[in-house]
Amino acid sequence: MDYASRQQQFMEFYPAEPAFRWAQIERGFFNPKFSGWNDVLNLSKAMRQNLADNIPWISAKLSNLQKDKAGDVFKAALELADGQKIETVLMKNKRGQWSVCASSQAGCAMECGFCATGKMGLARNLTSDEIADQLRFWLYWLRENKTGAERVSNIVIMGMGEPLANYDNLKTALKTWLRYTDIGATHITVSTVGLLPQLEQLLNDQNWPPVRLAVSLHAVDQKLREQIIPSTAPDFFIKLADWAKRYFKKYGNRRHHLTFEYLLLQNINDRPQDAKLLADYVNKIGRVKINLIPYNKTSARLGRSADEQMEQFLAMLEKNGTVVTIRRSLGEDISAACGQLANKS
Ligand code: SAH
Secondary structure, eight states: OOOOOHHHHHHHHOTTSOHHHHHHHHHHHTOTTOOSGGGOTTSOHHHHHHHHHHSOSSSEEEEEEEEOTTSSEEEEEEEETTSOEEEEEEEEOTTSOEEEEOOSEEEOSSOOTTOTGGGTOEEEEOOHHHHHHHHHHHHHHHHHTTOSOOOOOEEEEOSSSOGGGGHHHHHHHHHHHHHHSSOOGGGEEEEEOOOHHHHHHHHTOTTOOOOEEEEEOOOSSHHHHHHHOTTOOTTHHHHHHHHHHHHHHHTOSGGGOEEEEEEEBTTTTOSHHHHHHHHHHHHHHOSOEEEEEEOOOOSSSOOBOOHHHHHHHHHHHHHTTOEEEEOOOOOGGGTOSTTOOSSOO
């Protein structure tokens, strides 16, 4: 079920207010000096009081916070109005910039065998507020903990859930961030399991924001992908290649670059010949970047490829002319890494 967003609640209280009123409020949500309704001085005192009594200033409250050994990764379990819990992660990169990893759903329906969130099943979609407020939560947190950091540089939608299965709310949240923060579209990445109807939808959507997209490929063989990603559609690779070509045709610039994520699973998809197949597939499409992901431990009986195996895989891809990077695993000791978010702290 979907919950009413704060904007919908506001409109119910004040149907006659001009549209800019809500924009003033949203600007206030992202004003680092504001901490509650009382700070939004464009509103009358009575209105501020009523809103403070009836609409939460932020849609999630902290339930548990963990910090990794290195002190670069923080994981927050947030409790939502109906008691659902989600997790969100804040990470510092080598250059000292902060990234937020946000969830799009409570749980996930995709049942990917290697992912801890997949084991939980789907509880519900997050509202646009609940998605957007994960960034606000960390901005407030950075401020209150006197980290010296004032801004978040990047957002990845790689937390719990399949973002494109919650298309409308995701889109609203993305647009909110783009409108009210200094984070640009090229610094936001939406990672999807590759839902073809929604990929098609965004291609035809005039209002889809120009954020980056990453598709979780994890295999280049239909049968293998069906085994590890049960949501795989028939003829997935043919259809995805066709879609990707049209995506590049429509957004023919670097801003819209596309990444294929490839999770390396020991003895499953990590042989040199798998790398060759991946390179051939990508080269047919053109301009797709490959991001290799080391496997982070979950309860599944799967192994991380040995460093040497990953190096060989990478070398094979490079030899075949693809652009490829390896993702640094962060926060594994607090189960904050990719695929480990499952509300178990
Ligand atoms: N539903 C989205 C977001 C998932 S999380 C998607 O499927 O893309 C972001 C990435 O982490 C995805 O590529 C996902 O497949 C990967 N992932 C999931 N479980 C993982 C694990 N145990 N170790 C490493 N990466 C994992």
